[in-house]
Amino acid sequence: MLKLNSTLQCLLLNQPESGMGYQIVEATTFDNKIKRGIAYNAELLLFDEEARLTLKTTAFARLLNEAKISTGEIKSLHVVTNTASASPAFALRETATSYGKQATPAKDAPIEKTKEKEVFKRFTAYENDHRITSDGKLLPGTYATTEEDAKKAPTGKVAVARYALPNPKPASNVWTIKPWKDTLIQSGIVEPAYGQPGGGVEVLFRDGTHAGTVTGPEKIPDE
Amino acid sequence: MRVKLEKRWIKRLLQLPESGMGYQRVDLRLADGRELKNVLAFNAEEVELPDECADAKIEDIHLQTA
Numbered sequence: 001m002l003k004l005n006s007t008l009q010c011l012l013l014n015q016p017e018s019g020m021g022y023q024i025v026e027a028t029t030f031d032n033k034i035k036r037g038i039a040y041n042a043e044l045l046l047f048d049e050e051a052r053l054t055l056k057t058t059a060f061a062r063l064l065n066e067a068k069i070s071t072g073e074i075k076s077l078h079v080v081t082n083t084a085s086a087s088p089a090f091a092l093r094e095t096a097t098s099y100g101k102q103a104t105p106a107k108d109a110p111i112e113k114t115k116e117k118e119v120f121k122r123f124t125a126y127e128n129d130h131r132i133t134s135d136g137k138l139l140p141g142t143y144a145t146t147e148e149d150a151k152k153a154p155t156g157k158v159a160v161a162r163y164a165l166p167n168p169k170p171a172s173n174v175w176t177i178k179p180w181k182d183t184l185i186q187s188g189i190v191e192p193a194y195g196q197p198g199g200g201v202e203v204l205f206r207d208g209t210h211a212g213t214v215t216g217p218e219k220i221p222d223e
Numbered sequence: 224m225r226v227k228l229e230k231r232w233i234k235r236l237l238q239l240p241e242s243g244m245g246y247q248r249v250d251l252r253l254a255d256g257r258e259l260k261n262v263l264a265f266n267a268e269e270v271e272l273p274d275e276c277a278d279a280k281i282e283d284i285h286l287q288t289a
Contacts, residue, residue: 124245126266130237131245141240163244166263171245190243202244 002045003067008077012042024080024197029073036080036192045070045077048192106143106188106204113182120179120203121150123159123171124217132175132214140208144177146187149201157223164190164198173217179209224277225269232284236267239286248287254280261287 004012012023023039027047037047044064122129122144131142138144145153145163153159156170165171179185184206190198228236242248245266251259253276263271264284272279 122244124266126245126268128266129245130233130267131241139237143241143244145244165244166246167265193243204240206240 001047001050001063001067002070002073003064004039004043004045004074004077005069005071008070008074009042011077012039012079025077026080027074028076030075039077045074103189105191106186106202109186109188109204111184111186111206114179114185116181118179119147120144120177121147122175122177122214122216123150123153123156123163123165124173124175125156125165125167125169125171127173127217129173129175129217133211135211136214137211138177138205138209138214140206142205142208144175144203144205146201146203150174153200153220155221155223159220161196162190162198162200163202164193164196164200166194170222172220172222174220175214175216176218177205177209177214179205179213183207183209224272224274225265226272226277227269228264228267229281232281233267235284236264242287249284250287251281252283254282 012025023042025037025039025045027035027037027045029035035047037045037050039045044067122132122138122142131139133139149162153162156172159165159171160168163171186204186206188202188204190200190202192198236247236249239247247264247267249262249264249270251262251270251272253259257276257279259272259276265271
């Protein structure tokens with residue numbers, strides 16, 4: 001976490017916001033590393049790998065006061081302007097973690113069991129999703145998201161950003177999964193990848209699901 | 224470019240876990256001996272290959288574990 005010096009603040013204030021009160025930025029450090037992060041109010045920069053919990057628990061003024069100054073750390077900064085990066089999904093990363101899910105990828109999370117009547121959603125660019133069998137089950141090792149998190153992806157393009165999908169084609173086919181109680185899952189948060197912010201909840205069905213548990217797809221708008 | 228996989232590779236990929244929703248990261252060995260690391264496979268049916276490899280025959284596929 002860095003407090004931006006006046007030069008960088010001025011630079012950011014001359015560039016558009018990515019969302020209300022924040023800018024998605026790429027910073028070049030003095031050791032020539034390029035790091036992505038979010039600049040809040042053009043004055044406080046959190047890199048992608050840094051925990052965002054402090055933003056919820058600590059007053060902004062105090063964070064600014066305690067943050068290290070960017071001078072000597074960052075030599076240049078620019079706002080990421082491509083559509084995917086500027087999507088609202090960037091701002092939703094904090095929301096995803098607040099559901100009590102671990103801020104780690106699902107594959108590294110502990111194994112849990114589904115509760116009764118829990119519902120999950122799966123976004124894909126394909127109508128003929130090969131991971132869903134003709135008798136309506138998920139194959140082992142298939143990813144989905146929670147029903148709650150899926151509400152934050154109203155279009156296929158937002159889904160690509162929120163779940164950091166490498167296929168740029170809108171993931172506009174949405175499958176509904178109603179697994180049996182006690183189905184084994186691992187839940188986590190999608191890490192930024194492929195130029196996408198991630199931040200959504202991902203659920204890995206380690207052993208798949210039973211027959212008749214998957215329906216769809218429902219078509220949502222591409223954008 | 225995107226290349227459609229033969230049925231045997233689709234079958235193989237469907238037996239392996241995804242890397243994320245709708246995709247897998249795989250390593251490929253081509254018939255001419257070239258190896259391609261960290262290739263993206265979508266929906267277990269097509270892979271993203273460099274243009275110069277598009278016509279090459281795939282000899283083996285396994286999941287990228289790194």
